[in-house]
Amino acid sequence: MAYETIIYDEPGADHVATITLNRPERLNAFNRRMMDEFADVWTRVKDDDAVHAVVLRAAGDRAFCTGVDVREDFGQPANVWNHIDPGDSLSPKRLQVWKPVVCALHGMVAGGALYWVNESDIIICSDDATFFDPHVTFGMVPALEPIGLARRVHLGEVLRMALLGNDERMSAETALRIGLVTEVTSREALWERAHQLAARIAAKPTVATQGAVRAIWESLDKGRTAALDQGLAYTRIGNRIGEAQVDRASAPKADWELR
Numbered sequence: 001m002a003y004e005t006i007i008y009d010e011p012g013a014d015h016v017a018t019i020t021l022n023r024p025e026r027l028n029a030f031n032r033r034m035m036d037e038f039a040d041v042w043t044r045v046k047d048d049d050a051v052h053a054v055v056l057r058a059a060g061d062r063a064f065c066t067g068v069d070v071r072e073d074f075g076q077p078a079n080v081w082n083h084i085d086p087g088d089s090l091s092p093k094r095l096q097v098w099k100p101v102v103c104a105l106h107g108m109v110a111g112g113a114l115y116w117v118n119e120s121d122i123i124i125c126s127d128d129a130t131f132f133d134p135h136v137t138f139g140m141v142p143a144l145e146p147i148g149l150a151r152r153v154h155l156g157e158v159l160r161m162a163l164l165g166n167d168e169r170m171s172a173e174t175a176l177r178i179g180l181v182t183e184v185t186s187r188e189a190l191w192e193r194a195h196q197l198a199a200r201i202a203a204k205p206t207v208a209t210q211g212a213v214r215a216i217w218e219s220l221d222k223g224r225t226a227a228l229d230q231g232l233a234y235t236r237i238g239n240r241i242g243e244a245q246v247d248r249a250s251a252p253k254a255d256w257e258l259r
Contacts, residue, residue: 005034007059008041015052015202016195017045024060029069030090030112039089046097052202052209055194056116057104064129067111085144086112091119093217098210100201104194105129106187111145118148121213122197123180126187130169131180137165151220153178211237
């Protein structure tokens, strides 16, 4: 597929692929074309063994994404029972992509942008990032994105965002405090820092990182005992009967070990 709404950078020697939302003139709002392109690119990431980790980011200065592009016909079928959730094609975990995703957020992160946020593994943002969900302001039910968000942060924070709509924007500082993001950087350092994190993940055996992502995310849909039982099976599947893939003596040193 020739992409029009995103830019895909193939993995280099560090095994990191990069996906950039590229509709800055529309504040990176997604339309049907972008949905189709994400369905394609996530499949591409999933099937390419050279990809060990992914950086997800967005072009332009004002927004990571402001949700669905309301100026275009989204094209839902007339039969309401045939309507689809945009997250079915935008979200990596819905497509069973277990490559770790580092999401770099800046500017406005609104509404449908949460489809990507909710299913990324490590989320960082620049200090100019603001988070809000405008649905209720326009008389629309904010169900899908907040349901995903409730798996990441405290219920009270989710309800505050969902019910206040455009009346309040969560700051980068607050997002860090509630655990929605794990790090705040300057706008200038954002992309480099995201790539640095992804490269460190990609340097590790991909069977281990993908297994970790899958086991942890799938556990969210299970009770504790069932999740632990399944997780134990994954340690055997991914590690050759439970054996480590890397000799500890030859494993890459962490920064703190080199000091």
